[in-house]
Amino acid sequence: MTDIQTASRPLTLALSKGRIFEETLPLLAAAGIEVSENPEKSRKLIIGTSDPNLRLIIVRASDVPTYVQYGAADLGIAGKDVLNEHQAQDPGGLYQPIDLNIARCKLCVAVRADFDYTAAVYQGARLRVATKYTQAAREHFAAKGMYVDLIKLYGSMELAPLVGLADAIVDLVSTGGTLRANNLVAVEDIMPISSRLVVNRASLKTRGAALQPLLDAFERASAAPAP
Numbered sequence: 001m002t003d004i005q006t007a008s009r010p011l012t013l014a015l016s017k018g019r020i021f022e023e024t025l026p027l028l029a030a031a032g033i034e035v036s037e038n039p040e041k042s043r044k045l046i047i048g049t050s051d052p053n054l055r056l057i058i059v060r061a062s063d064v065p066t067y068v069q070y071g072a073a074d075l076g077i078a079g080k081d082v083l084n085e086h087q088a089q090d091p092g093g094l095y096q097p098i099d100l101n102i103a104r105c106k107l108c109v110a111v112r113a114d115f116d117y118t119a120a121v122y123q124g125a126r127l128r129v130a131t132k133y134t135q136a137a138r139e140h141f142a143a144k145g146m147y148v149d150l151i152k153l154y155g156s157m158e159l160a161p162l163v164g165l166a167d168a169i170v171d172l173v174s175t176g177g178t179l180r181a182n183n184l185v186a187v188e189d190i191m192p193i194s195s196r197l198v199v200n201r202a203s204l205k206t207r208g209a210a211l212q213p214l215l216d217a218f219e220r221a222s223a224a225p226a227p
């Protein structure tokens with residue numbers, strides 16, 4: 001029997017390093033759970049916690065839904081941006097009970113400050129749009145009745161309009177600092193983003209008794225006002 005099939009293994013929570021890990025720590029602490037190592041320092045991918053029934057696995061942000069979908073993790077924390085893209089390949093697959101209100105930002109359309117986006121839209125120009133978020137971009141422009149050529153990128157989207165790869169980008173904006181630093185402006189908001197707890201549906205049925213106190217603790221911690 002593999003580890004995945006062993007009902008006695010600890011509950012497994014999938015998290016990405018960086019802001020989601022950092023912003024999840026206080027939520028775990030509110031539930032009385034301390035993490036035994038810092039993944040930024042240890043390079044370990046499986047990390048224990050003070051709760052012998054809970055361990056963390058450290059994965060890429062965009063891989064969190066996949067680990068939960070296949071049950072390699074019982075639950076995970078991922079941004080709405082990531083979940084929206086994942087939904088295209090796994091419609092209705094993940095239970096998303098709690099908006100944790102962490103890692104908040106917006107998904108936006110942005111262009112060079114000297115690009116007349118309104119005129120381009122008005123004239124029905126066929127824009128080239130570079131993004132990591134092709135699903136959200138496709139839906140956004142289709143809803144506007146615009147034909148766009150999507151160019152898939154995996155990061156540093158802000159560079160694309162500066163070097164002639166694209167007319168516009170669809171990317172996350174928080175402080176606006178990255179756009180300003182690259183002489184870009186946001187011209188449309190697509191959706192507000194925050195991170196959600198996602199749960200494997202089979203785990204919910206087979207390990208509900210172990211999961212529920214953790215779900216309740218996340219619910220309480222995310223509802224509590226920031227200290």
Ligand SMILES: Nc1ncnc2c1ncn2[C@@H]1O[C@H](COP(=O)(O)OP(=O)(O)OP(=O)(O)O)[C@@H](O)[C@H]1O
Binds near residue numbers: 020154
């Ligand atoms: N500037 C930001 N401010 C607040 N939240 C953000 C910001 N950028 C991204 N996020 C949110 O945090 C999540 C994780 O972002 P992070 O930068 O850690 O991973 P990533 O580099 O986007 O993912 P991957 O490693 O899979 O490419 C994103 O999916 C998004 O929901």
Ligand SMILES: O=P(O)(O)OC[C@H]1O[C@H](OP(=O)(O)OP(=O)(O)O)[C@H](O)[C@@H]1O
Binds near residue numbers: 156158171172177
């Ligand atoms: O509006 P701001 O506060 O400047 O934040 C926006 C930036 O944050 C994210 O990048 P991130 O910092 O996660 O870098 P990465 O995409 O290379 O991981 C996003 O892709 C933007 O580039």
